[in-house]
Amino acid sequence: MSGSGEAAGIDRSEAEAAARLASVGLRRTPGRVRLLGLLMRRRRPMSPQQVHEALGPEAANRVSVYRALDAFVAKGLVHRACVDQRTGMFESADRCAQDHCHPHFTCRSCGAIRCLADVEVPLIHGLGGGYRVERQQVHLVGLCPECAAEARNDEETAR
Numbered sequence: 001m002s003g004s005g006e007a008a009g010i011d012r013s014e015a016e017a018a019a020r021l022a023s024v025g026l027r028r029t030p031g032r033v034r035l036l037g038l039l040m041r042r043r044r045p046m047s048p049q050q051v052h053e054a055l056g057p058e059a060a061n062r063v064s065v066y067r068a069l070d071a072f073v074a075k076g077l078v079h080r081a082c083v084d085q086r087t088g089m090f091e092s093a094d095r096c097a098q099d100h101c102h103p104h105f106t107c108r109s110c111g112a113i114r115c116l117a118d119v120e121v122p123l124i125h126g127l128g129g130g131y132r133v134e135r136q137q138v139h140l141v142g143l144c145p146e147c148a149a150e151a152r153n154d155e156e157t158a159r
């Protein structure tokens with residue numbers, strides 16, 4: 001029955017995505033609903049390439065995916081997550097505040113990117129004049145729990 005559970009999850013996220021598109025005045029094309037629904041379900045930053053692959057054979061071409069992501073970012077439905085210098089990563093903004101995103105963690109060993117949606121980070125103060133901060137993003141780098149445990153094992157066996 002896991003298949004029908006997944007289908008229900010897709011229906012729910014796509015209904016929510018359609019409502020969010022309507023709330024910012026974007027047209028609810030099937031492609032956009034699927035794209036935003038996917039980002040809301042995955043709950044992690046995805047590159048346009050990963051988005052395109054996850055949408056599967058029915059996906060719009062890569063250019064339309066980029067264009068839709070840009071439109072979502074402009075309307076604040078999706079944020080660019082500063083977690084990878086080479087690839088732009090996008091994620092649904094529904095777990096972010098107006099002035100700050102939840103923090104992210106990148107594992108330097110396996111490359112996993114985790115959303116730390118339950119971690120509270122204070123807003124930075126004392127930046128001084130002249131800057132116009134639009135959103136705070138915090139990015140942590142290190143070892144994920146799995147890689148840290150592996151590293152610990154290696155250290156113990158080497159001893």
Ligand SMILES: [Zn+2]
Nearest residue numbers: 079093096101
């Ligand atoms: Zn965000």
Ligand SMILES: [Zn+2]
Nearest residue numbers: 107110144147
């Ligand atoms: Zn790792």
Ligand SMILES: [Zn+2]
Nearest residue numbers: 044045091115
């Ligand atoms: Zn995230």
